Amino acid sequence: MTTTNRMTEHQRNDNLERLLSHLNADLARIGEPALPEGSTPTKPTVFLVGCARSGTTLALQWLANLGHFSWPTNFISRFHAAPWVGARVQQMLADPDYDFRGELTLGTALNPDPFASRLGKTQGLMAPNEFWYWWRRFLPESDTHQLNSRELASIDQRRLCAELAAWQQVTNKPLALKALIMNENLEWLAEAVPGSVFIHVTRDRFMNAQSLLEARRAFHGDINAWYSFRPAAYALLKDLPAAEQVVGQIHHTEAAIAKGLAEVSPERQLVISYKELCRNPQQIYAQLQALMSQQGCPLPETYQGPAAFPARQNVRLDDSEAASVHQAWKAYPSCD
Numbered sequence: 001m002t003t004t005n006r007m008t009e010h011q012r013n014d015n016l017e018r019l020l021s022h023l024n025a026d027l028a029r030i031g032e033p034a035l036p037e038g039s040t041p042t043k044p045t046v047f048l049v050g051c052a053r054s055g056t057t058l059a060l061q062w063l064a065n066l067g068h069f070s071w072p073t074n075f076i077s078r079f080h081a082a083p084w085v086g087a088r089v090q091q092m093l094a095d096p097d098y099d100f101r102g103e104l105t106l107g108t109a110l111n112p113d114p115f116a117s118r119l120g121k122t123q124g125l126m127a128p129n130e131f132w133y134w135w136r137r138f139l140p141e142s143d144t145h146q147l148n149s150r151e152l153a154s155i156d157q158r159r160l161c162a163e164l165a166a167w168q169q170v171t172n173k174p175l176a177l178k179a180l181i182m183n184e185n186l187e188w189l190a191e192a193v194p195g196s197v198f199i200h201v202t203r204d205r206f207m208n209a210q211s212l213l214e215a216r217r218a219f220h221g222d223i224n225a226w227y228s229f230r231p232a233a234y235a236l237l238k239d240l241p242a243a244e245q246v247v248g249q250i251h252h253t254e255a256a257i258a259k260g261l262a263e264v265s266p267e268r269q270l271v272i273s274y275k276e277l278c279r280n281p282q283q284i285y286a287q288l289q290a291l292m293s294q295q296g297c298p299l300p301e302t303y304q305g306p307a308a309f310p311a312r313q314n315v316r317l318d319d320s321e322a323a324s325v326h327q328a329w330k331a332y333p334s335c336d
Contacts, residue, residue, distance in 0.1 A: 005222075006219060007221045038158045038161070039162045040161045041161070041175065041195060042165070042168065043172075043174040044292065044295040045175050045176075045195065045197070046177070046197050047196055047198050048180070049186065049201070050202060051183075051212075052215070052228035052229060052249075053203070053208055054208055054274060055277060056180060057122075057130075058278075060128045060178055061122070061128055062281060062305060064126075064127075064128050065115070066299075066304070066305055068174070069174050070168065070170075070173045070176070072130075072134070072177050073090060073127060073129055074123075074125055074128075075089075075090050076090055076129070076131075080137065082163075083167050084163065084169070084170055087170040090126075091170070110125045110126040112124050135179075135181045135182070136181075138156060138159070138160050140154055140155070143230070143235070145181060145185075146256065147184070155192075157192045161194075164193065183253055183256055183257050184232060184256045184260070185260065186256075186260025186264065187260045187263040190264045190268065197268045197295060198261060199270050199288075200272070201272055202272070204313075205247075205250060206322075209328075209329075210315070210316060210317050210322075210325065212228070212250070213321065213325075216246075224245075226238060228249075231248075233252040241328075243321065243327070243328045244328045247325060247329055247332065251332045267295075269291075270287055270291045274311070275311060275313070277309065278308060278310065281305055282307070
């Protein structure tokens with residue numbers, strides 16, 4: 001996606017983009033994973049999936065805050081050509097275990113507000129990052145995010161796994177990251193990364209549609225401009241009115257996720273709702289414990305995270321827009 005149709009606050013920093021392009025070109029030339037190509041992670045890789053604006057950012061922030069996982073931080077995201085290198089440098093800068101008389105460690109303001117975000121973006125060196133640059137290194141360009149068999153075969157699966165394995169080796173913790181970019185190809189991803197598990201975040205369908213419409217306004221300044229990933233039905237949706245677009249986006253994305261996860265063992269997946277994560281994260285943690293234990297990676301028994309989160313459940317669309325969303329959902333009666 002180009003930056004020209006983004007609101008000013010969401011425009012990329014061209015100077016930073018150039019710097020990172022040079023940095024990652026250097027890393028690509030000299031960096032090989034610490035483990036040989038073909039290696040796979042020794043601990044489960046946790047992939048967060050779900051529709052855009054369903055609560056996956058909060059879910060990743062929550063997993064990061066627990067302290068039992070590693071995750072792509074804003075710092076590591078700058079090393080998308082060699083994330084294991086970024087993880088090692090991050091240890092040197094931010095992990096007290098690697099401190100030497102305070103020469104390099106950066107203090108405590110590394111994630112100033114661990115549960116704040118704006119359109120999936122966070123602030124702070126250690127705050128979770130969506131990490132799409134890393135994913136896009138492996139994925140071919142396509143009109144939609146559903147890849148055909150030829151496109152999937154073109155992905156360097158061995159390199160992808162080796163990088164995850166090298167990264168996980170640095171922290172010796174299971175790695176958790178967003179995989180919304182693979183929503184349409186989950187069966188392939190489950191096979192490509194052995195031992196991976198999937199957390200599917202869902203949200204009330206009206207609230208999800210409302211949030212997508214608001215994201216369009218905030219990101220593009222235009223409620224009619226497409227926001228986020230494109231399901232296989234994108235060509236059928238892109239010229240519809242805005243409410244019908246986002247409703248169709250949610251429906252087809254959720255259908256693709258359900259289809260993909262139907263081919264994955266139930267022991268490798270967990271479905272959580274945004275509402276329940278906000279209301280009772282301790283209960284969700286118990287389900288997470290069971291999921292990870294089934295993969296031979298038990299988590300501590302005691303939950304030490306927040307007791308609850310504020311949930312945005314109020315209707316913010318005007319009456320006409322809200323009515324349009326409700327009307328659009330009538331085309332998909334089976335989605336409740």
